[in-house]
Amino acid sequence: MSHLLLLVPFLAVVVLNLLPKRARGAALWVSFGVLGLEAAAAFVERFSSIDSSAFAWLESVFGFRLAADHLSGLAMLCAGIVGMVALLVARRTLKDAGEKFFFANLVLVALVGINGIAMVRDLFSLYVFVEVTAIATFILITASRSGAANRDNQVFEGAWKYIILSVIASVLMLTSIGFFLLSAGDITFDAVKGALGAPGSLTWVAMALFLCGLFVKGGLVPFHGWVADAYTAAPAPVSVFMAGIVTKASGIFALLRIVSSTMGSALPGREILLVVGALTIVVGAFLALGQSNMKRMLAYSSVSQMGYIVLALGGDLSLGILAAGLHFFNHAISKSQLFANAAAIEEQLGTLNMDEMGGIGARMPVTAGTTAVATLSIAGLPPLAGFWSKLLIVLALWNAKEYGFAAVAILASLVTLAYFLSLQRRVFFGKTHPKWAHVKEAAPGLLVPVVALALITIALGVGFPFALRVLLGGGA
Amino acid sequence: MIWMTLLLVVLVLAALWASMTTALLRAALGLALTSALLAVVMFSMGATLAAVMELSVCAGLISVVLVSVTSLTQRQPLKEILANRRSRLRRYWPLPLVLIAVGVALSFVHAPVEIALRVPTGDGDVRTVLWSLRQLDLFGQILILLAGVFGVLVLFRKEAKHDD
Numbered sequence: 001m002s003h004l005l006l007l008v009p010f011l012a013v014v015v016l017n018l019l020p021k022r023a024r025g026a027a028l029w030v031s032f033g034v035l036g037l038e039a040a041a042a043f044v045e046r047f048s049s050i051d052s053s054a055f056a057w058l059e060s061v062f063g064f065r066l067a068a069d070h071l072s073g074l075a076m077l078c079a080g081i082v083g084m085v086a087l088l089v090a091r092r093t094l095k096d097a098g099e100k101f102f103f104a105n106l107v108l109v110a111l112v113g114i115n116g117i118a119m120v121r122d123l124f125s126l127y128v129f130v131e132v133t134a135i136a137t138f139i140l141i142t143a144s145r146s147g148a149a150n151r152d153n154q155v156f157e158g159a160w161k162y163i164i165l166s167v168i169a170s171v172l173m174l175t176s177i178g179f180f181l182l183s184a185g186d187i188t189f190d191a192v193k194g195a196l197g198a199p200g201s202l203t204w205v206a207m208a209l210f211l212c213g214l215f216v217k218g219g220l221v222p223f224h225g226w227v228a229d230a231y232t233a234a235p236a237p238v239s240v241f242m243a244g245i246v247t248k249a250s251g252i253f254a255l256l257r258i259v260s261s262t263m264g265s266a267l268p269g270r271e272i273l274l275v276v277g278a279l280t281i282v283v284g285a286f287l288a289l290g291q292s293n294m295k296r297m298l299a300y301s302s303v304s305q306m307g308y309i310v311l312a313l314g315g316d317l318s319l320g321i322l323a324a325g326l327h328f329f330n331h332a333i334s335k336s337q338l339f340a341n342a343a344a345i346e347e348q349l350g351t352l353n354m355d356e357m358g359g360i361g362a363r364m365p366v367t368a369g370t371t372a373v374a375t376l377s378i379a380g381l382p383p384l385a386g387f388w389s390k391l392l393i394v395l396a397l398w399n400a401k402e403y404g405f406a407a408v409a410i411l412a413s414l415v416t417l418a419y420f421l422s423l424q425r426r427v428f429f430g431k432t433h434p435k436w437a438h439v440k441e442a443a444p445g446l447l448v449p450v451v452a453l454a455l456i457t458i459a460l461g462v463g464f465p466f467a468l469r470v471l472l473g474g475g476a
Numbered sequence: 477m478i479w480m481t482l483l484l485v486v487l488v489l490a491a492l493w494a495s496m497t498t499a500l501l502r503a504a505l506g507l508a509l510t511s512a513l514l515a516v517v518m519f520s521m522g523a524t525l526a527a528v529m530e531l532s533v534c535a536g537l538i539s540v541v542l543v544s545v546t547s548l549t550q551r552q553p554l555k556e557i558l559a560n561r562r563s564r565l566r567r568y569w570p571l572p573l574v575l576i577a578v579g580v581a582l583s584f585v586h587a588p589v590e591i592a593l594r595v596p597t598g599d600g601d602v603r604t605v606l607w608s609l610r611q612l613d614l615f616g617q618i619l620i621l622l623a624g625v626f627g628v629l630v631l632f633r634k635e636a637k638h639d640d
Contacts, residue, residue: 013622102630109623116616124613135620143627
């Protein structure tokens, strides 16, 4: 069954490209269907145990070594939901039929990459699928011609920074894999775990290099330079897809997988995760505070929230992985919702400069309301979903006796609340400027996904114990 | 040994030429030459399959892609070319000197490597590894190529539309 998650999107791409030109309008919906199946597959209990009979022939043809667990299910669920939202946003905001077709195809290619990241069991395959995702994303950023005509250079700059830093990360990861082959003799997660248990400086150099590669891919401080440019330059649906799942899967989820599969509780690299996590939270939050462009603020907010996930991994390991997984899901939902709302605002106002906005809440009440839900959840206010994941992160740090880092996590939440309240005030509150008198609520095509995501955030917060059992099976 | 040293020197010069030249076409040719020389080095070290891969993919395929893309670019006005050249010379003139100095310095370092190295698992034949043990990675590489094809399609399409 795990094979199907790689093969179905791949075959969908092949089929879409064999369709006659007049039938290509269906590409978005075919892609939507595949992503729906992906989200549904995440709910299948004990996913990998249903490999067998019906699909045994696939195993004989493709000798893939894959394994899906609850963490994989989490990544697949996020990819499915965020991908569907991105496609709905693309349907509304991309004007050219060709652009929509290529977007649908590249989302499917990136989806195979994300599924691979979720299910592989060795470092080299992990690297290969991280690259698949990165290259599909690079093309997604550059591909669109929607938006202002003079945006081409900005788009190219954002995409260029992304690919150059991505290549640097790849070099670090490949070097690390070479070192692991020399010191451990193999690169499966089990072999790496064994090697890390034995003394040997080369193994730890290799692990440090691999972690650095993932820090770059995940946009963590000090490797966060590309995030704001890439997210801001990308067209609206690409921003939703990138911020919602791509950066998280190729950097943060891969890190989550490495930590959970290769490092034991006596983790000598724990301090690195704590320091990088705390630094990322604080720097990202303060950079977000100073932004006037809505997408740039959301981008730096993403950087800061990724820091929380890394910080959780440096705490008590079992609780930390659970907290990190939950925050991964919450942030994927809320941030894709916020980028979709930014797309709606840009469509109506033609700008994302918050200094020019004000008072549009009365004109766009649903957008304002759903933005409030997402921002308050990310800031960690009860009873929304973000509160629970941040609480678990603080508890994981507290259990590991990392009181100082727990304090940083709590205090930085106040900064998060500050910049998001500033966003709400500058965009939605106050008297409506006459310039925006003509502004109307976003189209239903954009409202449906953001309302659905807001409902997920509220439902997950209110029904937390039940939702946790469904999402993570009670623990990772 | 002497011809190998000469080969490496030419290889470094070709790489420097590729990175320092202002003409895209010359840079692509420099890269192709670097790759071809690297393939010769690989052949001489007995890594036949790696050499074939280097020659076909880097020296062949990538050069074709680079030359094709270069043909789509537009010529800069002479004024800008001269300004860029001056600025580039100002910024990068120490690069070859630094590279040579680092190379010479490293040649004097004899750091003892005392790490118990283990032989990687697998039977060592690249074909067996690629087709039997690493099928999943091969699938990933096919996807990377597919994504690349989309990239070329999208960007070429964009250029054609701009030309209209």
